[in-house]
Amino acid sequence: xxxxxxxxxxxxxxxxxxxxxxxxxxxxxxxxxxxxxxxxxxxxxxxxxxxxxxxxxxxxxxxxxxxxxxxxxxxxxxxxxxxxxxxxxxxxxxxxxxxxxxxxxxxxxxxxxxxxxxxxxxxxxxxxxxxxxxxxxxxxxxxxxxxxxxxxxxxxxxxxxxxxxxxxxxxxxxxxxxxxxxxxxxxxxxxxxxxxxxxxxxxxxxxxxxxxxxxxxxxxxxxxxxxxxxxxxxxxxxxxxxxxxxxxxxxxxxxxxxxxxxxxxxxxxxxxxxxxxxxxxxxxxxxxxxxxxxxxxxxxxxxxxxxxxxxxxxxxxxxxxxxxxxxxxxxxxxxxxxxxxxxxxxxxxxxxxxxxxxxxxxxxxxxxxxxxxxxxxxxxxxxxxxxxxxxxxxxxxxxxxxxxxxxxxxxxxxxxxxxxxxxxxxxxxxxxxxxxxxxxxxxxxxxxxxxxxxxxxxxxxxxxxxxxxxxxxxxxxxxxxxxxx
Numbered sequence: 184x185x186x187x188x189x190x191x192x193x194x195x196x197x198x199x200x201x202x203x204x205x206x207x208x209x210x211x212x213x214x215x216x217x218x219x220x221x222x223x224x225x226x227x228x229x230x231x232x233x234x235x236x237x238x239x240x241x242x243x244x245x246x247x248x249x250x251x252x253x254x255x256x257x258x259x260x261x262x263x264x265x266x267x268x269x270x271x272x273x274x275x276x277x278x279x280x281x282x283x284x285x286x287x288x289x290x291x292x293x294x295x296x297x298x299x300x301x302x303x304x305x306x307x308x309x310x311x312x313x314x315x316x317x318x319x320x321x322x323x324x325x326x327x328x329x330x331x332x333x334x335x336x337x338x339x340x341x342x343x344x345x346x347x348x349x350x351x352x353x354x355x356x357x358x359x360x361x362x363x364x365x366x367x368x369x370x371x372x373x374x375x376x377x378x379x380x381x382x383x384x385x386x387x388x389x390x391x392x393x394x395x396x397x398x399x400x401x402x403x404x405x406x407x408x409x410x411x412x413x414x415x416x417x418x419x420x421x422x423x424x425x426x427x428x429x430x431x432x433x434x435x436x437x438x439x440x441x442x443x444x445x446x447x448x449x450x451x452x453x454x455x456x457x458x459x460x461x462x463x464x465x466x467x468x469x470x471x472x473x474x475x476x477x478x479x480x481x482x483x484x485x486x487x488x489x490x491x492x493x494x495x496x497x498x499x500x501x502x503x504x505x506x507x508x509x510x511x512x513x514x515x516x517x518x519x520x521x522x523x524x525x526x527x528x529x530x531x532x533x534x535x536x537x538x539x540x541x542x543x544x545x546x547x548x549x550x551x552x553x554x555x556x557x558x559x560x561x562x563x564x565x566x567x568x569x570x571x572x573x574x575x576x577x578x579x580x581x582x583x584x585x586x587x588x589x590x591x592x593x594x595x596x597x598x599x600x601x602x603x604x605x606x607x608x609x610x611x612x613x614x615x616x617x618x619x620x621x622x623x624x625x626x627x628x629x630x631x632x633x634x635x636x637x638x639x640x641x642x643x644x645x646x647x648x649x650x651x652x653x654x655x656x657x658x659x660x661x662x663x664x665x666x667x668x
Contacts, residue, residue, distance in 0.1 A: 218252060220304055221298045223307060228310075237315035238312065242277050247273055261294075262290060278350055281316045281421070285422060286315060287314060287316065289313055291311060317345060322416075328431055330480065334469065334492055336375055337414060338488040340373050341429075343426075352418055352420055356418070357374070357416055360405045360406070368393060371394060375488065376392075381439040383438070386406065389402060396487075417429070440467055441467040441469050441496075442498060443497070444469050445461055446471055447474060449502065451472070451475065457502050457645060464659040473519055485525075494533070497666075520552050527539075536665075539556060559600055561599070565618065569595070569613040570610055571592075575610070576625075585650065586657065597621045610642070635665050
């Protein structure tokens, strides 16, 4: 477009130039121009949200500043009517507080730049931040729960979160059945429940254990020992908003009926043989078969689950074969005794009595359980040792009966024992293929007070059944005499 007033434009230019010349002339030689204040801007001018569309309390904000005659040294931020605070950054994630019992609020956010001469922006940038409080969440880690039945102990892991940021979580509560809600530590995500009186059936109190701690933190009521339990959790955030309640499926908890716990790692048929053997020779026992359901019966957490359970008993009988199992939670592979070894060591150290009957596959690594069970080593000889059904195992300790297998046993596991143990049984073995090695198939070990607190057989006891009366006498001897201290 052609300018139709060239004379007017020219006159304005002349006037501006004259004003500038007069201003320059008024300044003394070497005098600096006055410092200009910096300007500040927030990256967004407004947040036009309302209702359920409001932001949660964790918000990412950015800002910047300009200074025409210097540079920005730092920024100052103020939230609401609180004091200004200094920052060198130009962005941050803010966790804003929402007042308790309110589901929404507006936050006044101010930021101002400070230039290299310390001059602050006199008109700070401002943003109203509309917030809503989000509902926190809590849930049981399903894979960590026991199956629908367990003995004494319920151990589980749980998760808790909040869309506003996990920092906004304030409290976690637990309840057993219709009992009272009780607060638990939000920082402890592995929890075990154990009845205060393990041998008393009915509704009562349960101890709460965190992680691998050996002492309980407190107790809760409403726990049904010898019956079904539904455990519930809920959490609250800093605005007192409560999550939905998460519940376990019903879990039947068997109470304690004896001072003897029998842990099985065999199939159902063999497991019943051990039950009969124990029931015929001891007043009563509590039985668990960890091999049942393809190994799904075993503890998800051997420690603390199996530790808390076994500590309630005076005597533990652990019978298993040489097979490997996978942990249902972690997928870790190993013999049941590999998983149980640290707990067995703890039982022995705390004056409990333990009988172990097991077998070992050729080349089994005993690094984990060797020291616990007083096994020094196996022979490195080639060939195998046979235990024929017309041969005997004879005790090296007075009062124990001779033992004999019904079937011809191939590749049995005699061993060299550690110096703190003593031989309990030696077997008459038939070497094959050039085999040479020890004769010991069972040992016993004593406490510092001289009492026997560990008996180990590396030929499974159910196979030493040709002389059934002697087999029964052995079980009675161990539980009613050797372990009766």
